[in-house]
Amino acid sequence: MSTELTNSQVNEMLQAVAQAVIDNVDVLTDADLATGDGDHGIGMRRGFEAVAETLQTAPDLSVEDAFKKTGMAIMSKTGGAAGAVFGTLFRGGAKAFAGHDTLNTVRFGEFLTLSGAAVAKRGGVEEGAKTMLDALAPAARAVSETQSDDLVEAFTAAETAARSGVEASKAMIATTGKARSLGERSIGHPDPGAISVLIILGAMRSYGASL
């Protein structure tokens, strides 16, 4: 049972996250074709390829900086709505790790909470708008409510909540982004960005479980 990740483990984990996103490009493309313009997969791949490169060449980053640099790489290479919101996700919560050498459940919960707030502010959205926030915000709550300090439990809680969020997003009517135009016709399709959140948290859970 691991309760803490060192900064080099965090670096490894974020690289695993990047790989998971890259591996799922087609899933994300198809999801965005259904409700948007079909570029979410390739955009996320661009961003997370840059993340992988950044992290590989800077293995000694602090936890905070690893998240920040991840966010910056996404923000500068992804473009589109995803670049802004996923960049914000990683950057916006990074200060939860400020002054700490490791990642633990509490800080991870704070990270997700801060990230969710930052995304909501940047995107001008609340939950229910059928965005990635509908996976991110429940995940943040799930981790915050986790009693155990086992990180795998925290990651699993996050992933599970995100999965429900993706499911729940199907029933929502999009009120922002390219899917907004669909109105009621967006019902039945999950939000692509929410799927990305799920992939990211799922990769963290796998990484944690592999330790």
Add this chain to the structure above:
Amino acid sequence: MSTELTNSQVNEMLQAVAQAVIDNVDVLTDADLATGDGDHGIGMRRGFEAVAETLQTAPDLSVEDAFKKTGMAIMSKTGGAAGAVFGTLFRGGAKAFAGHDTLNTVRFGEFLTLSGAAVAKRGGVEEGAKTMLDALAPAARAVSETQSDDLVEAFTAAETAARSGVEASKAMIATTGKARSLGERSIGHPDPGAISVLIILGAMRSYGASL
């Protein structure tokens, strides 16, 4: 056996010719799709619809004028290569009927011969260039060589020669018009304009036979 057509019969015959061309629009379209740009059928239809209108509203034209007006209608409404060459076909030979009230084999032969010369001059072509001249010129010769003064025989000779001309055009390499670009690839396809000549002469033969 008819050896002469009156001016009103000529008018009727030319209307039958117009109808035959109009009825064959798809045949001509397909032929021009194979070697050219696919507009020969609709162009000929435009021209011959104008011919039909002209002739219907002027039943009393002299033979010469009926051919001339036919040529002028074609020339002004068809456009493209066909407008110029089929306009020339009807106009260029019309003087063969000057000063005569009727059409007979000899004058029809002269008409075709003059028409062929006029087309060759206008188009800057000789036989063998894979144009309508490859149906028209043999038809002119066939009529000129006809011994009988039975007009149906003359029309039949013209039609038969034109049909051989269409056949022969298949083996030719186009050296003018849109088919020129095909070079050797034009071999195997008949010339659309030659098919039009065949349709025109065939309609004359049917008209003659119906009398």
Add this chain to the structure above:
Amino acid sequence: MAHGPKKILNDPRNVVEEMLEGLTLAYDGTVERLPGTDALVRTDLPDEKVALLIGGGSGHEPIFHGFLGKNMGDGAACGQVFAAPSPDTIVEAAKAVHRGRGILFLYGNYAGDNMNFDIAAELLEEDDGIDVRTVRVADDVAAAPPERAHDRRGIAGDVYAIKIAGGAAQELDTLDEVERVARKAVGNLRSMGVAVAAGSIPETGKLTFELADDEIEIGMGAHGEAGIAKQKITTADEIADQLMDKILADIELASGDEVALLINNLGATTMMEMLIVNRRIRKILDERGIKVHRTDVGTWLTVQEMAGFSVTLLKLDDELKHYLDMPARSLGLSNC
């Protein structure tokens, strides 16, 4: 190279890079690309002027990066295909066009563009003290009802907005004034489009939507966003009527009012079709006594090889007319 719909490309993952190289060369020295970025800037910028920065996703060529030049945009921030540019790109472009009098950001109203340009504007103001104003084109009447007009997408109205803002940014001395004119133009723009066939993103090789052989979609957006409804294809006149009904219901135009009329090809539609549509549009406008000051029919905001077009009306006053009619030269739009 058989990668989805047939296109003449090299590496489908490298299309924006190669396009920008070809585009910069096509400007013949009047525009340069900032090294290592996807930001383009005029090389002939005067020393003191209010700067006009435009931009957005690529794949809509010639807009936006093809609209740089005198009395047009001063610089462009280019994103990947159908993806807003990143804040970095925008910041670089902005710093390079800035000439001491502030910058107007002018772009189409999409969540992605709004967020990225806003982040850039915050950075420029915080880090560099540059005064940035933002005007978003939101002309697509199909995208939201009038009471939510701020939610509308920016489509071909971009063309007139850039043309006018470009003239204003050349002639007017203050950012306030340029912003005011741009905002007036944008407020007077209404557009709506129809989709006939889908386009595709080179990198995915997938068509962005599906339409049956006998279907069209009225009101579809410039990235294949859903329109008002799919319907059976009908005549040009009926389609013109449908578009004009929605547009005219959305803007007050009285007899004697003047408009500029733009018909924009989304990609693969023939100009013949658009001119046939124009014939009907003019009939509709004539019946209402609305005067057409100028007509522009062409290809400016595309959606890759999508077929379809949009109609844009811009309600004019003397000031807008003045800036709209100013001469301009750019790769994608010239005016004389």
Add this chain to the structure above:
Amino acid sequence: MAHGPKKILNDPRNVVEEMLEGLTLAYDGTVERLPGTDALVRTDLPDEKVALLIGGGSGHEPIFHGFLGKNMGDGAACGQVFAAPSPDTIVEAAKAVHRGRGILFLYGNYAGDNMNFDIAAELLEEDDGIDVRTVRVADDVAAAPPERAHDRRGIAGDVYAIKIAGGAAQELDTLDEVERVARKAVGNLRSMGVAVAAGSIPETGKLTFELADDEIEIGMGAHGEAGIAKQKITTADEIADQLMDKILADIELASGDEVALLINNLGATTMMEMLIVNRRIRKILDERGIKVHRTDVGTWLTVQEMAGFSVTLLKLDDELKHYLDMPARSLGLSNC
């Protein structure tokens, strides 16, 4: 309305009439249609000038009838889709543009155009004593070898030819001089295209040729005339190489020579593709030290919804440069 490939039309047999109505309206009073004809004439023609009459089949919009205006064509004779105009139309247009100094006929080299314009020229000279000269654009190097250059088709070189002749007809006083300049321009033009997908004539609803999903045809003409060969689709760079090889083999261009470079969209190709091709073309020209004075990338001579493009080089001297760069405004091409 499901009539062959999907298009937004009313009556497929009436497309040219409706297109010309819409086109005339789109000129906003600067061009009028002669009643009962398919002839278009500028309304602002000066009293004395050498007249420039252009024209050809419709379906290639915006060329030719979209190229009327100051320093462009003075009038246009319009044919049906892909069919040269009739002598009547040409005569009407010619009489209306004539301003006492003779007329230059400038059009693409096709048997149909040649015959119809020649008949008209003969009529005008015989019946009206009007001095008519003819210059035919024959720029398509794929259409015939150099020794039969007069057999070549006229393709996108038309654009530069009209632009230059339009300027010359505005500035020069005699038909001799205008003809001389136009002939020089035409002599210095070389083009070649590639077809990616076929277009269709609205009235027949049939595609004008067939290409497999993975095939292109190098050197295809502007009505779907056969090119040099069908081949498997390859990269943009390889296609650019093929086109440039043929073009450069056909015209003497030494290091330091200047050209104008035009990439013309045949219809449905994206500007992104053409810009990617431009990148390679510039590399090829750079390697030979050939300077590009100006680049034009856009949609001017189309073949309905055909996909593909052509590349045109015009070898320049100071005189050609002067006329090419003159400001001009028309529906389909403006320059500033």
